[in-house]
Amino acid sequence: MDIIQLLPDNIANQIAAGEVIQRPASAVKELMENAVDAGATEIQLIISDAGKASIQVIDNGKGMSGTDARMSFERHATSKIKQIDDLFHIKTMGFRGEALASIAAVSQVELKTRRREDELGVCIEIENSVVLKQEPCAASYGTSICMKNLFFSVPARRNFLKSNNAEMRHIVDEFIHVAMAFPDIFFSMTSNGQEVFHLEAGNLKQRVLQVLGNNYASKLVSLKEQTDYMNIYGFIGKPETARKTRGDQYFFVNSRYIRSAYLNHAVTNAFEDLLPKDSFPSYVLFMDLDPSQIDINVHPTKQEIKFEDEKIVYAFVQAAVKHALAQFSISPSLDFTLNAGIQSLDSISKPFTSDQKEAASSSSLYKTFTQKNQAHFIEPNEKSELKHWKEFFTAPKNEEENYPVKTGNNLDLHQTAAKKKIIDIAEDALFLQLHNTYIIASTNTGFILLHQQLAHERILYEKYSRSIHNHQSTTQKSLFPVTVELNLADAVLLTELLPDLHLLGFEVEAFGQNSFVIQGTPADILPGNEKHAIELLIEQFKHFSSDMKFSQREKLIRCMSRQQAIKAGQSLTRKEMQLLIEELFNCDAPNTTATGNPTYMEFKEDYLMKLFGR
Ligand code: ADP
Ligand code: MG
Numbered sequence: 150m151d152i153i154q155l156l157p158d159n160i161a162n163q164i165a166a167g168e169v170i171q172r173p174a175s176a177v178k179e180l181m182e183n184a185v186d187a188g189a190t191e192i193q194l195i196i197s198d199a200g201k202a203s204i205q206v207i208d209n210g211k212g213m214s215g216t217d218a219r220m221s222f223e224r225h226a227t228s229k230i231k232q233i234d235d236l237f238h239i240k241t242m243g244f245r246g247e248a249l250a251s252i253a254a255v256s257q258v259e260l261k262t263r264r265r266e267d268e269l270g271v272c273i274e275i276e277n278s279v280v281l282k283q284e285p286c287a288a289s290y291g292t293s294i295c296m297k298n299l300f301f302s303v304p305a306r307r308n309f310l311k312s313n314n315a316e317m318r319h320i321v322d323e324f325i326h327v328a329m330a331f332p333d334i335f336f337s338m339t340s341n342g343q344e345v346f347h348l349e350a351g352n353l354k355q356r357v358l359q360v361l362g363n364n365y366a367s368k369l370v371s372l373k374e375q376t377d378y379m380n381i382y383g384f385i386g387k388p389e390t391a392r393k394t395r396g397d398q399y400f401f402v403n404s405r406y407i408r409s410a411y412l413n414h415a416v417t418n419a420f421e422d423l424l425p426k427d428s429f430p431s432y433v434l435f436m437d438l439d440p441s442q443i444d445i446n447v448h449p450t451k452q453e454i455k456f457e458d459e460k461i462v463y464a465f466v467q468a469a470v471k472h473a474l475a476q477f478s479i480s481p482s483l484d485f486t487l488n489a490g491i492q493s494l495d496s497i498s499k500p501f502t503s504d505q506k507e508a509a510s511s512s513s514l515y516k517t518f519t520q521k522n523q524a525h526f527i528e529p530n531e532k533s534e535l536k537h538w539k540e541f542f543t544a545p546k547n548e549e550e551n552y553p554v555k556t557g558n559n560l561d562l563h564q565t566a567a568k569k570k571i572i573d574i575a576e577d578a579l580f581l582q583l584h585n586t587y588i589i590a591s592t593n594t595g596f597i598l599l600h601q602q603l604a605h606e607r608i609l610y611e612k613y614s615r616s617i618h619n620h621q622s623t624t625q626k627s628l629f630p631v632t633v634e635l636n637l638a639d640a641v642l643l644t645e646l647l648p649d650l651h652l653l654g655f656e657v658e659a660f661g662q663n664s665f666v667i668q669g670t671p672a673d674i675l676p677g678n679e680k681h682a683i684e685l686l687i688e689q690f691k692h693f694s695s696d697m698k699f700s701q702r703e704k705l706i707r708c709m710s711r712q713q714a715i716k717a718g719q720s721l722t723r724k725e726m727q728l729l730i731e732e733l734f735n736c737d738a739p740n741t742t743a744t745g746n747p748t749y750m751e752f753k754e755d756y757l758m759k760l761f762g763r
Contacts, residue, residue, distance in 0.1 A: 159278035162224055162254035163303060168449040169251045172310060173200025173299055174319035175450060176252055180294055181327045182242035183249075184208035186229065187292060190350070191335045198341070199313035200320055205295035212264040212291055215271040219283060222258075222275055224250040237441045242405065245446075249294075254278045255306070256299045262292040277302050314645040321345075321638050325360050326406035329399060329433065332356030345637065357384055357433050361397050362636050365431075372434070372473035378461065379438035381469045385416070386431035387477075388423040397431040402443060404435070407454050415463045419470035427712075429688060434466070572597060572734055572751065580726040586717040588726050595753040601729060602717045604748040607739060608732045609673070609710035613653055616671075617702055622654035624669040631667045631679045632660065639687050640665075646690070649702050653709060657683065673713045685712055707743055 156164070170176050177194060184192045187210025195205040213221060220226045227246030230236060236244070252258060253275045263270025270288030274281040300307035310316060317340065324346065328336040332353045338346040348359045358365055369384040386397070398416075400407050420430050444455040456462050572592055579591040588599040616622035635643060640663040650657055654671030667679045674682050689708040693699070699707070715721070721729070733739045733748060741747055 158224070159254060162250050162278050165224065165247060166251035166255045167306070169247050170255060170299075171450075172319060173204055173316050174323045176200065176204050176256075176296060176299065177206075177320050178323040178327065178450065179243070179248035179252065180204065180206035180296075181324070183294075184210055184292070185327065185331055185334065186241045186243055187211050189291060189334065192337075194324060194336070194338045196320060196338070196340050199316040201299060201307075201310060201313070201316065203295060203297045204299070205293065207291070207293040209289075209291035212267075212270070213262045214264060214267070215283075215285070218260060218262050218271045218273055219280070221249045221260075222253045222273075222278070222280075226250065236446065239440050239445065240403075250278070252296050255303055256296040256301065259295045259297075260292070261286065261288045261294075263288040263290050265290045312645065314641060318638065318641040318645060321641060325638065326399070329356060329360055330401050330404040330406060330435075353382075353435075354384070361431075361433075370473050370477045372469055374465070374469040374472065376465065379436055379442075379465060381434060381436050381465060383434040384432065385434070385470055385473055388420060388425075388430070388474075391420075391424050391428040391430050397433070398429065399433045401433075401435045402454055403437055403440060405445065405451060405454070408452050411459065411463060412466050415467040416470050419467045419474065423474065426716075427685070429692065432470075436462070436466070438462075574727075574730055574734075578727075580723050580730075582721055582726060585720045588721070588729070590726070590730055592751070595751065595757060597730075597749050597751045599730065599733070599749040600717070600747075601719070601721065601726075602714050603742050603746050604729055604733045604739075605714040606710045606742045607736055607748050608729070609713055610706060610743045611736050611738075613671075613706045613709050616654065617649065617652045617706060620652060622652060623672050624654045624656055625672045625674075625676075626656070626669045627667055627679055628676065633665050633667065633680050633683055635663050635665070635687070637663060642687060642690070643683070646686075646701070646705065649705050650686075653705065655683075671709075671713075682712065710743070 169179065173196070177196070177200065181192060181194060184206055187208055189208035189210035191209045193205075193207040195203075195207070197203050217228070223246075225246045226249075227244060229241045229244045229246075230239070249258075254277065257276040258274070260273045260275075261270060269285040270290075271283065272286040272288070273283045300310070320340075321338075324336070324338050328334075328346070328348055332355065333350050335350045336346065336348045337344060346359075348356065351359075354369070354371070357369070365386065368387050370387060371382075371384055373382040374380065383401075398413060400409055400412055416430055416432055416434070417424070424430060442457040444457075445451050447453060447455045573594075574590055574592055579589075579596075581589040582601075583589065586601060588601055588604075590597050590599065643657070643665060644659060647657060647659075654669070656667070656669035658666050658668065660666045665683075667683060670679050670682060686705070686708055689712065690704055693704040693708065715729070739748060
């Protein structure tokens with residue numbers, strides 16, 4: 150008997166929905182983008198229960214005819230492309246015709262829409278991909294679409310949704326991404342009856358300030374470079390604000406918000422030494438380039454895109470940021486020839502044909518330009534450099550590897566314990582600190598060379614893991630409770646982190662809108678540093694948060710241990726060195742940091758002898 154069958158439409162749609170609609174925020178993004186594509190000048194987002202109960206988007210765009218309204222819920226139904234070639238000239242946010250079909254497959258949808266030229270609009274109710282009702286109705290022009298009870302038909306997926314705070318934070322992010330890219334559209338967002346955003350149409354700077362907060366007003370440097378290949382414009386935060394800004398970082402390509410660790414590196418690099426250590430620049434950067442130079446069809450929610458020529462984009466972004474910093478005399482020692490160099494690149498002075506592109510990239514000018522700034526990974530084999538920027542994003546496949554105890558799986562623990570080396574450090578061992586970074590300690594059979602910061606990161610990583618997992622943290626009460634004020638997105642994030650922060654030893658309480666009071670901190674945090682510690686934590690956490698591999702706790706633990714570790718450059722007493730080494734070898738996995746860097750190396754006598762050919 151043959152066994153293959155075609156899936157019924159509603160099941161096929163539900164499966165497809167898994168890609169496009171992962172959580173309420175994905176629906177928010179799709180619906181808002183549809184409103185933008187429809188040419189709306191006013192877009193309202195109304196949600197309740199963090200989008201779990203309902204998500205409604207009302208726009209004053211061009212609306213749909215009755216037939217189109219019905220068609221819009223079919224899979225692969227789109228008005229935005231007609232043939233495959235169109236894919237390379239996309240000017241709209243959508244084009245796959247999947248969003249509404251997916252939404253209708255996993256929620257209960259009510260659509261009301263009317264075109265300006267029609268007297269009556271149309272109202273459609275659809276659930277489980279089945280149309281329950283379609284009839285003419287009175288409606289204001291534009292479209293209102295309301296989806297209720299997301300995943301009601303797929304309980305397994307509904308159970309995967311996170312806390313309201315967590316889902317809310319994703320929604321705020323998506324809202325901001327769309328609102329930031331279209332400053333000439335009015336946006337509002339209402340959550341459980343309260344208006345959280347009210348963004349009047351204006352220019353880009355006004356929109357950026359509306360979203361990031363007015364305290365940025367005097368702290369933004371505007372950036373604008375036009376070339377034949379691409380235009381870059383937007384704002385970068387002045388370096389002195391980097392620490393406080395908790396890394397508000399936004400890239401948009403052809404009005405589409407994207408994530409790119411690679412381009413983030415270009416910006417960070419352009420700041421070079423201008424940024425205080427451990428701080429992140431803030432930026433809102435828009436890049437417009439010929440749609441044929443990018444592929445937006447590589448990611449289900451289009452958050453990652455592929456550039457035809459990534460290196461050139463990297464070079465331009467970095468140069469543009471450098472130029473902006475120089476123009477505003479933020480970086481007095483800047484190399485002005487750099488800009489001249491870029492200006493005379495073929496890619497800028499002439500239309501960009503592929504021949505010219507090749508000529509430009511092999512010209513000595515291009516090479517000096519790229520080499521002078523070093524971090525352009527022109528050669529694919531420069532792995533060592535790549536490692537640096539990837540460090541934060543890549544980690545061992547299995548987080549359990551690093552800290553077997555928390556799995557409660559004794560087998561793991563024993564295996565690691567068996568692998569663990571016993572290093573004998575005598576009471577009267579020699580300790581030597583080099584460059585305030587490395588520690589040499591004599592052992593009975595040679596010596597070990599330690600990196601003080603990495604070693605301490607390992608120690609803290611295990612300590613914080615233990616206190617979170619065993620609920621045994623110690624808190625030191627602040628003498629004077631400190632208040633922190635955050636922007637909305639960060640406040641939502643912090644609220645979500647509170648329970649885990651509590652387990653780490655923080656005593657933080659919400660205090661009015663977007664404010665928090667710090668009553669106590671883990672004992673390692675120096676008095677007076679409470680506020681900074683929290684701000685830094687949020688900042689670092691956000692950098693991590695795109696990484697799906699790790700749980701929230703794991704991310705927190707990693708951020709905390711990085712943040713609190715003794716830094717390279719700090720001088721240590723003999724006692725401190727001894728303690729550090731003792732604690733390191735008390736760890737379950739002393740050899741590496743959580744991210745996999747070695748913490749120490751051992752040099753044994755026989756190896757030393759071999760080194761010297763004896
Ligand atoms: P896509 O946006 O990829 O085309 P969607 O499933 O999101 O696919 O939408 C399908 C079609 O429905 C769109 O191509 C558009 O013609 C129509 N549509 C969706 N939302 C709106 C809206 N708010 N106003 C007008 N037309 C809309
Ligand atoms: Mg769409």
